[in-house]
Amino acid sequence: MGILTQLSNSLINGNDEKVALLTRQAIDEGIPAKQILDTGLIGAMDTVGARFKAHDIFLPDVLLAAKAMYAGMDELKPLMIEAGISSIGKVVLGSVQGDLHDIGKNLVGIMLKGAGFEVIDLGNDVPPSCFVESAMEHGASVIGMSALLTTTMPAMKRVVECVQEEQVAGQIKIIVGGAPVSEDFAREIGADAYGFDAASAVDRVKSLIGDN
Amino acid sequence: MIQIKAHSYDMITPSRDAVFKTQGIPPDTVVHDEIETLYTKALALLSVLAAPFSIVSEVSEFDSDVVYYGEGRNESRTPIGDIFKRADHLALFAVTIGQPISREIQDRFQSNDFALASMLDSVASAAVDRLAANAERFFFKALSEEGYPVTGTVVLGYSPGYCGWHISGQRRLFDILRPQQIGISLNDSFLMQPMKSVSGVLVAGPKEIHTFPTSYPSCSQCETRGCRERIRTLMAG
Numbered sequence: 001m002g003i004l005t006q007l008s009n010s011l012i013n014g015n016d017e018k019v020a021l022l023t024r025q026a027i028d029e030g031i032p033a034k035q036i037l038d039t040g041l042i043g044a045m046d047t048v049g050a051r052f053k054a055h056d057i058f059l060p061d062v063l064l065a066a067k068a069m070y071a072g073m074d075e076l077k078p079l080m081i082e083a084g085i086s087s088i089g090k091v092v093l094g095s096v097q098g099d100l101h102d103i104g105k106n107l108v109g110i111m112l113k114g115a116g117f118e119v120i121d122l123g124n125d126v127p128p129s130c131f132v133e134s135a136m137e138h139g140a141s142v143i144g145m146s147a148l149l150t151t152t153m154p155a156m157k158r159v160v161e162c163v164q165e166e167q168v169a170g171q172i173k174i175i176v177g178g179a180p181v182s183e184d185f186a187r188e189i190g191a192d193a194y195g196f197d198a199a200s201a202v203d204r205v206k207s208l209i210g211d212n
Numbered sequence: 213m214i215q216i217k218a219h220s221y222d223m224i225t226p227s228r229d230a231v232f233k234t235q236g237i238p239p240d241t242v243v244h245d246e247i248e249t250l251y252t253k254a255l256a257l258l259s260v261l262a263a264p265f266s267i268v269s270e271v272s273e274f275d276s277d278v279v280y281y282g283e284g285r286n287e288s289r290t291p292i293g294d295i296f297k298r299a300d301h302l303a304l305f306a307v308t309i310g311q312p313i314s315r316e317i318q319d320r321f322q323s324n325d326f327a328l329a330s331m332l333d334s335v336a337s338a339a340v341d342r343l344a345a346n347a348e349r350f351f352f353k354a355l356s357e358e359g360y361p362v363t364g365t366v367v368l369g370y371s372p373g374y375c376g377w378h379i380s381g382q383r384r385l386f387d388i389l390r391p392q393q394i395g396i397s398l399n400d401s402f403l404m405q406p407m408k409s410v411s412g413v414l415v416a417g418p419k420e421i422h423t424f425p426t427s428y429p430s431c432s433q434c435e436t437r438g439c440r441e442r443i444r445t446l447m448a449g
Binding site for chain 1: 235236237241243246247250317318321324325326327329330331333373378379380399400401402403405407433436
């Protein structure tokens with residue numbers, strides 16, 4: 001079995017130590033970093049994502065695989081920087097102003113990184129202007145916001161307005177999510193997309209990046 | 213009647229099914245060893261880090277109206293508004309399992325220990341739900357010990373932020389109950405800290421008063437319909 005297949009299988013099985021070891025071996029064998037990344041790591045996370053959507057595996061399996069992916073990425077990072085390999089897109093993420101819930105946002109961030117995105121996580125209780133400033137500073141093409149309280153949802157509209165005021169509405173797309181948020185709400189405030197859960201959020205972000 | 217109490221770990225130990233449900237794992241699913249290990253580790257962390265406290269205080273209909281009507285931001289009709297009117301007895305309650313467990317969850321996410329962080333979050337949520345259920349049982353027992361007829365009485369808790377009862381109701385609840393006494397605070401967005409806390413009103417009355425249809429204004433936007441399972445369990449019992 002080739003090393004990239006072994007790497008991929010180890011990631012799918014959530015074995016972070018083996019993924020780190022096999023990534024180092026793949027590097028030592030001279031396999032290009034991009035190939036290790038795309039085939040061994042991201043490709044494996046795509047398989048994990050598909051099996052999760054098909055209800056073959058559960059959230060803990062996805063998160064164990066994500067930890068394994070991060071272990072592989074840590075080994076690969078210096079080579080990726082050297083080779084100028086960039087992410088497939090940059091996403092600024094945060095829980096909106098007044099909201100301290102962050103589990104859902106964390107899961108979205110983990111799965112976006114697993115899909116090959118660079119994620120700038122602003123944490124929670126993030127003022128509206130910070131989302132836009134950060135997106136512009138980092139050259140992010142997507143802002144993702146989470147709210148778990150009806151009282152904090154209005155802050156999402158303020159971020160949409162900030163993006164419009166900065167005249168970057170076409171360049172920076174907005175996706176929203178969280179328990180009280182809905183597709184209708186997203187449309188009402190002028191957001192570009194709504195993520196029902198972490199897996200669907202990743203799919204929507206991929207579409208938004210594709211649109212850009 | 214008012215009670216402030218510290219609780220043991222035994223009082224909050226969550227069931228495997230309740231925890232696994234929030235992890236998206238159906239009941240009676242046979243999971244592999246790594247998931248069982250995560251669950252066991254999360255329970256161990258809960259036993260060490262949880263600091264469970266509760267406060268329950270019987271209130272008058274007037275005070276519960278003050279809490280319910282809050283800042284006047286409720287939907288025009290709510291199931292809870294109708295239920296309160298038919299209650300025999302009412303109490304305010306708040307429960308928490310403390311801040312350290314929330315910090316541990318954050319720390320685990322920061323250190324890429326995602327699976328354990330997520331499992332611990334599910335364990336902690338299920339634990340605080342058990343504490344809330346215990347508050348319901350306590351109020352029932354207190355009414356019985358005070359000599360009120362309790363045959364056919366059911367006590368259930370209802371929290372602001374659900375079913376059209378605006379979350380700003382928390383402010384009035386905090387004014388009257390003062391859960392700060394057990395270390396719970398409320399921020400300007402009506403978010404409780406520690407996060408693993410629950411508060412609301414305990415309603416004691418015949419089980420029929422706790423049943424309602426899904427024809428209220430807030431029902432059309434509700435994604436969870438958690439009330440249906442609760443009502444089914446109530447009617448089956």
